[in-house]
Amino acid sequence: MSKIKQSFEDGLNTITTLTGLTQADFDLLRQAAPQALQWGDDIVKMFYDTLYEHPRTAAVFEDSERPAREQTLAVWYQSLFEVNDVNQFLYNQARIALLHIRRHVHNEFMVGMANKLRLLFSAKAVEAFGPEEGLNVSNAFSRVLDTVVGLTAEGYDVLSKSALSRATGVQETVIDKFIIRAVDEVEQELLG
Numbered sequence: 738m739s740k741i742k743q744s745f746e747d748g749l750n751t752i753t754t755l756t757g758l759t760q761a762d763f764d765l766l767r768q769a770a771p772q773a774l775q776w777g778d779d780i781v782k783m784f785y786d787t788l789y790e791h792p793r794t795a796a797v798f799e800d801s802e803r804p805a806r807e808q809t810l811a812v813w814y815q816s817l818f819e820v821n822d823v824n825q826f827l828y829n830q831a832r833i834a835l836l837h838i839r840r841h842v843h844n845e846f847m848v849g850m851a852n853k854l855r856l857l858f859s860a861k862a863v864e865a866f867g868p869e870e871g872l873n874v875s876n877a878f879s880r881v882l883d884t885v886v887g888l889t890a891e892g893y894d895v896l897s898k899s900a901l902s903r904a905t906g907v908q909e910t911v912i913d914k915f916i917i918r919a920v921d922e923v924e925q926e927l928l929g
């Protein structure tokens with residue numbers, strides 16, 4: 738197995754262990770699909786209204802890109818309710834993670850938007866299914882989202898470091914040491 742594949746597998750293993758994502762989450766989402774699929778339009782609108790309203794996130798997009806982005810997010814949202822193979826789903830998310838990294842979508846943007854998605858989905862789930870079942874459905878959705886965001890964050894980290902290492906010839910362990918040293922300096926400057 739190539740080094741990058743092994744590192745991806747390790748990352749996946751850690752992320753899914755920490756979030757607790759399993760096929761049971763996708764099975765529950767599938768049961769909730771008749772209701773949840775009706776929330777897609779609201780979710781997509783909220784998502785892009787938020788991103789286009791804030792200058793740093795709006796700057797990621799090109800003019801006139803919004804309809805295409807709304808369409809791909811709507812298709813992705815629908816796809817969450819028909820997953821039969823967690824591993825295949827995660828490999829597909831790796832492609833999506835790389836698209837984000839290429840467009841400089843920072844990790845904090847992903848985390849912030851995952852939270853917005855979670856809150857809206859959760860409010861709708863509780864309204865549709867009641868507090869108990871609504872929470873179960875919402876927790877399943879959360880585990881999916883956190884895994885997807887975790888994958889992107891891990892990818893950003895691993896790729897940034899390996900790209901820097903390849904470009905400079907400096908070993909990743911040495912880069913790690915530079916980072917720690919930089920943290921010490923930043924801490925001094927920031928918190929003094």
Ligand code: HEM
Nearest residue numbers: 788794797809810813833836837840842846847850851886
């Ligand atoms: C939880 C957070 C997010 C999820 C689940 C998500 C999901 C997606 C999906 C499914 C696609 C389509 C991939 C495809 O073509 O099949 C996409 C593309 C894209 N997303 Fe996101 N996204 C998230 C956050 C963000 C944020 C915060 C930004 C910008 C600030 C962003 C910017 C983009 C851009 C620019 C593309 C197009 C990439 C390309 O094809 O060049 N996304 N996203």
